[in-house]
Amino acid sequence: MIKNIAAAVCSLVLFSCAALSAVAKEKFGVPIMTVDEVRPGMKGYGLTVFKGAEPEKFDIEVVAVIKKWRTGNDLIIVRCSGKNLEFTGIAAGMSGSPMYIDDRLIGALAYGWYWPKEAIAGVQPIEHMFELWEMPEAKGSAGKAQESGRSAAPFSFLNLRGEETTAALKEIKRLLGAGGPASNSGPERAGGVDLAPIATPVATSGIEGAGASLLSDLLLSRNMTPVSGGGAAGAAGSPGINDLKPGSVLGSPLMRGDLRAAAIGTVTVRHGDRILGFGHPFFNEGPNTIPLSGGEIFHFMSTLNWTFKIGAVGDVLGSITDDRLPAISGKIGLMPEFFPVEINVSDASTGYSAKYDFEVARIRDIDASLMFGAVSTALERASLQSEVTAKVTVSGRLEGYDRPFVFEDVFAQPPGSVYFAPMFYLADLLYNPFRKVDIKDVRFDIELSRESKSCEISGVNLVSSKFRPGDIVKAAVKLKPHNAEEFMSEIEFAIPRDARPGPLTIEFEGGASFSGAPTAAAPENFDQYFDTILKWIPQNTLSVKFIYPELGLALGGFEVNGLPKSMEASVNKSLATTQKPFPRYERSTLKTDYVVSGRRQIVVNIEKEY
Secondary structure (H helix, E strand, C coil): CHHHHHHHHHHHHHHHHHHHHHHHCEECCEEECCHHHCCCCCEEEEEECCCECCCEEEEEEEEEEEEEEECCEEEEEEEEECCCHHHHCCCECCCCCEEEECCEEEEEEEEECCCCCCCEEEEEEHHHHHHHHHCCCCCCCCCCCCCCCCCCCCCCCHHHCCCCHHHHHHHHHHHCCCCCCCCCCCCCCCCCCCCEECCEEEEEECCCHHHHHHHHHHHHCCCEEEEECCCECCCCCCCCCCCCCCCCEEEEEEEEECCEEEEEEEEEEEECCEEEECCCCCCCCCCCCEEEEEEEEEEEEECCCCEEEEEEEEEEEEEEEEECCCCEEEEECCCCCEEEEEEEEEECCCCEEEEEEEEEECCCCHHHHHHHHHHHHHHHCCCCCCCEEEEEEEEEEECCEEEEEEEEEEEEECCCCCCCHHHHHHHHHHCCCCCCCCEEEEEEEEEEECCCCEEEEEEEEECCCEECCCCEEEEEEEEEECCCCCEEEEEEEECCCCCCCEEEEEEEEECCCCCCCCCCCCCCCHHHHHHHHHCCCCCCEEEEEEEEEEEEEEECCEEEECCCHHHHHHHHHHCCHHHCCEEEEEEEEEECCCEEECEEEEEEEECCCC
């Protein structure tokens, strides 16, 4: 009797332990197998979309379990087979594909090698991915994107106004953060044996030429690879586009409308209105509101050096709210923010005109990259020749700032590039050193002329070398256009009424020969920075600058002119190098029909007034 009771108790204990174990192996209603339970040789299956929107099974076998692989986390190595994966290999866009053993989720397909001869990949263990759901909800994840620290020196982009295309493109890529480590599963990788996140394909529609080249480099540095395709999901009537179930397409529309760009990955697990996917970072920006959607796949495209999914995304269904090393987490129903962009291009000489309306997701750094690509594409479609002039007007508003902006400038090619120039003013606002800036709306109006209206100042003649304060001076400025004969342009300007007797230097300078900054005082807050850009001197101006013997000083973002001689020595000694006084000056500008470069100086004598 006692033996029977003991046996019953043991059975009950064993049953209870088994029950507790079963409970411990389920999270968020999902049966899971932890990495400690996974052994080489175990077999199972994965889910991903090969065509359409319905996930399909493929076979997996565990090759190895790597302990403490990166940042203390483990990694599971699996061999994939079936659905032609032995031929195609692992495809960009499979990131997040859920992997199961005994119908228990072990993790997400996430890592791979370049040039593999086998369909072998790394699996992010599911317990690492669930860490995103176990953290307290990050402050700001349900609102606007957190500041990601745009980094560029003040006015870096405007200083590129006169650069030719290749030099400008190289510097733009550097300023926007291109040049980082590329993915190991994209076409640009030349070799190497690193195990790295599987590339995320970005399906683009309408982005071409110089814009595509720029966008490609910017995305590659973020483990994303642009592929032609895009369009809107659902055109073929595929059911399940918006299901967002394990194995479904997890899309992220970054730009939508006449021009499109959308990232494609895979859903790992869904719990109510929450989604986990990718198994690696997207932008690695932490709390955010990045657009989230479903989608469909048109084809598994296999080339000689890589394989990727060709597809399109559906309607925005929510937001990716957290973006970290183990995974991305999303929430259905929490809608992200887009801002409208309008680009108008016209060419009076050919009658060409085009209008592009689209929206860009408000994602710091990526929004600027997408607009650079869009603007240069719009200009490329206008069939620009080697010689062209573009009059550019950029207007719009910023979120939470009550002052609208309007920038006007003229760019010529040669000497510089017009492909990226319309973005320079806006980019310097976005990358300002003072505050986070989000665009509310923006419009680009670009008028083209099929000739390079650029010229250089080759000489200046004055009717006299002696003047009194307030005199009206007539000057003949010699201008040498690009590929044309030199001509004279007569201008008038007044000698400042406060000019002191003695020598006065007059400098004639083209708007394309200096940075264009309207003041020598560096801005010390955002309002001053905004004013400086609004007053930036266009390239189609001829500047007449009066340079005085006495000094001026920048204090509090403003110019203080006419320092007494008695103060100059003490001020020079006490100030930092970046705050040294500068020669006092006054400037007047005259608009021309040309992008003007070059500089000439003339010294005149100011006589006393009687």
